[in-house]
């Protein structure tokens with residue numbers, strides 16, 4: 442029988458690592474598009490920089506390709522300009538998916554992605570969504586709110602900064618994002634749709650980010666609402682879950698913190 446695999450961009454990242462682990466557990470091979478050259482990888486590496494347009498695409502790998510999960514992007518809080526990777530990178534991913542005859546593209550966007558969004562992060566996410574949605578390919582688009590779990594780079598960044606504004610967030614557990622991505626591969630009823638994803642707990646950002654006030658004492662830095670918007674860590678007007686996400690995917694979102702009360 443031919444091996445079945447999924448192509449994953451951003452497989453080395455925070456969400457990608459969780460996804461790769463779960464795909465292997467389900468017996469599905471992963472071909473990871475990455476710039477990282479390492480001796481040992483938990484997937485079959487396919488070295489490619491999505492921003493290097495001079496590099497021609499290689500022939501498709503052997504076996505059946507079930508779908509392409511496009512994660513490569515900037516995590517909320519990244520200081521890098523998001524535009525190039527979200528737009529150019531996504532256009533290259535769609536081109537590759539067509540060339541390799543991949544039946545479905547699943548794109549991880551972010552909450553608040555609209556044309557008129559106040560930040561480059563959200564605007565570029567919306568443009569990337571449009572590239573996927575108008576590609577002529579079968580697609581699913583997921584818009585998670587702040588994703589939480591061990592080794593999240595956003596949490597590391599926030600822990601280093603100062604006092605956080607008094608906003609509430611609805612973080613989503615990285616395991617629920619990974620599980621939704623895997624179910625997106627099989628479920629026909631989710632095709633062509635966009636889903637907002639958030640967790641069940643509404644909690645102050647500051648209580649989520651342990652150590653924030655201690656850092657403030659040392660650094661005398663105030664993080665403003667504007668900072669959070671610019672970093673793609675959204676204010677409460679955006680942090681909602683779509684009921685359709687829960688029912689269409691059969692996911693019961695889990696709390697990110699189980700031992701504390703808020």
Ligand SMILES: NC(=O)c1ccc[n+]([C@@H]2O[C@H](COP(=O)([O-])OP(=O)(O)OC[C@H]3O[C@@H](n4cnc5c(N)ncnc54)[C@H](OP(=O)(O)O)[C@@H]3O)[C@@H](O)[C@H]2O)c1
Nearest residue numbers: 451453454455456475476477490491513514515516551588
């Ligand atoms: N984390 C969150 O709270 C959150 C919330 C909403 C949406 N999202 C979205 O979810 C996606 C994944 O987020 P994450 O937190 O897992 O990000 P991450 O940990 O920062 O990982 C980013 C990934 O992008 C890849 N990448 C970066 N530049 C690339 C390039 N030029 N060519 C190829 N690959 C490139 C990196 O792979 P290599 O370095 O190995 O090449 C890395 O695996 C992003 O699109 C992000 O915007 C995240």
